[in-house]
Amino acid sequence: DGSNVVCCPPEAIADAEFEVLLGGEVVGQRRAKLSVVDRLLPLWVVLAMVAGVLLGVYSPEARDALGGPGTVHISDVSLPVAVGLWVMMLPVLTKVRYELLGTMLRTRSSAKHLLVSFVLNWAVGPAVMTGLAWACLPDLPHYRSGVIMVGLARCIAMVLIWNELAGGSPEMCAVMVALNSALQMLLYAPFAMLYVGSSVGVSGDLFWRICRSVLVFLGIPLAAGVLLRVVLVRAKGRDWLEKRFMKFFGPCALLALLYTIIVLFAAQGDRVVSEVGSVVRVAVPMLVYFALLFMGSMALCWFTGVPYPLAVTQAFTASSNNFELAIAVSAGVFGVKSPEALAATVGPLVEVPALLALVYVALFARKKWVNAKTAPRRVSQVQPAAAEIDDSKPTVLVLCTGNSCRSHMGEGFLAAAAGSSANVISGGSRPSGYVHPLAIKVMAEVGIDISDHTSKSMNDFLNRKVDVVITVCGNADQVCPVYPGQVARYHWGFDDPSHCVGTEEEILAEFRRVRDEIGDLFTSYGQDLAAGRIKPTRQR
DSSP: OOOOOOOOOHHHTTTTTEHHHTEEEEOOOOOOOOOOHHTTTHHHHHHHHHHHHHHHHHHHHHHHHHTTTOOEEEEEHHHHHHHHHHHHHHHHHHSSSSSHHHHHTTSHHHHHHHHHHIIIIIIIIHHHHHHHHHHHOOOOOOHHHHHHHHHSBSSSSSSHHHHHTOOOOHHHHHHHHHHHHHHHHHHHHHHHHHTTTHOOOOOHHHHHHHHHIIIIIIHHHHHHHHHHHHHHHHHOOHHHIIIHHHHHHHHHHHHHHHHHHHHHHHHHHHHHHHHHHHHHTTHOOOOHHHHHOOOHHHHHHHHTTOOOOHHHHHHHHHHHHOOOHHHHHHHHHHHHSSSSHHHHTTHHHHHHHHHHHHHHHHHHHHHHHSSOOOOOOOOOOOOOOGEEEEEEETTTEESSOOOHHHHHHHHHHHHHHGGGGGGEEEESSOOOOSSSSSHHHHHHHOOOOTTTTTOOOOGTTTOOOOEEEEEOOSSTTSSSEOOOOOOOOOOOOOOOGOOOOOOOOHHHHHHHHHHHHHHHHHHHHHHHHTSSSOOOOOOO
16 A cells, blocks of 8 residues: 555565554464373373272282382382383483584573572572471471472473473473483482481481482483483484374373372382371472472562563473472382382372473463563664653664564664664563574574673564564464564465474574574565665554
8 A cells, every 4th residue: 555564475474473562462362281191290190199009908929029028229229110210211311402502602692591500409499498398397307308308400391381381482491301310310329428428327328329329310311311302302303202102102201290109109008008197298398399389489580570481481490390300219228118219109199280380370470561561672783772762763663473583684684784773672572581602603603792782572662663574583483473463474484494403503504504594584674775765664
């Protein structure tokens, strides 16, 4: 109609899923959903416990076959239990995206978030759980030790689900999980000696038994998971691994968990019946721990201006625990029939409903997060701050979901080509909280510095004058934001290079390819803006 408004072509809309922000809230966004099986996990755990107790009380022969003195033992754990523990860990450790760890550690902003996560997970979390265990179980030293063993094990499994359900940063969560997987190999035994050794007696033999259990029940499945992931990604690709293979392999972890619970409770059927009150008391410090760590982490992120996706990732990583490892180590160190192993086995029964409830707390907080205090931002020459936008010039907003890669490349090219003729900014509907280091690297190769860019929310610009919005998400697997209001709209889809897997050179080559595609379109558009051949106007 002569208004210079370019709408998204039908094929672009067909190839992308869109979300709209109105009044600062996401509408029509497809959120991840917990499967019916996962939602009922507490029920399955209770049924497994009951089945185990009945098996132990009424079928001593079956109990002895699963863990009696006549069975083969590995690291003081019967072979049937050891197999269950390994199968329980392997799918989880195969799913972790270890390939992101090196890249993220080289980014200053990402390293800062990882440092905060390290403090919350390895300084605050174990100390809080130990304090709560002593406060709630002063007369039950063995159960108390089992609870502390749970607090020392940082989550590497269910946290991925809680984070996805609550809209956290999947990239940062994957990196934190990979980091915690490696750190547990190094720190779990020393921390167990520090927090539990005083209760059971410090000895070199205890330290060696803990180290051996960690190596056997975490080291072996960790090595197997890394190897399996590398082989399958190279042979079939990451999409095939995560969307097809894990669809069938992932449930093995749940089946193995239920099997292990049955075996452990069968070994302790008599104890559970005679000490049911003590078993119930074990849940109290765990419930308080989950709530305290989650709320405290969210409050810290709120007051320091951390974007919601990163805040919720920090909170769930800090408050979740790796009950699989706690069960394995407690059974290996203290024995399958020990109160410590029984207390650790109660972990999943308590954690799953507690963390699921906290997902809803996080989603409620998300609606209010736009009012959180905003941290100071550094601004480069090609990235004007919202407060510095010159309303006398047309403003172009480049949008994607995470605002970590493609939108920053587009902003850099467009700002360089348009010069002073336009304000160029970028944002995301769910900002990741960092700018990808390889995006910074490949842009520097063409003389454009985006090292001072920050990941921003499109909410920051809802009350600003915006004339043109360009979305750059590339396929139907991504949620592509649509900016509300009367603006000229373009949709230029590009592949997300951050999803590339392979060697560092192969990933870098993919970043360069996408950079060049973005550069061609955005440079041409910027030159047209600078020459006055395009005069963007907002819809009336």
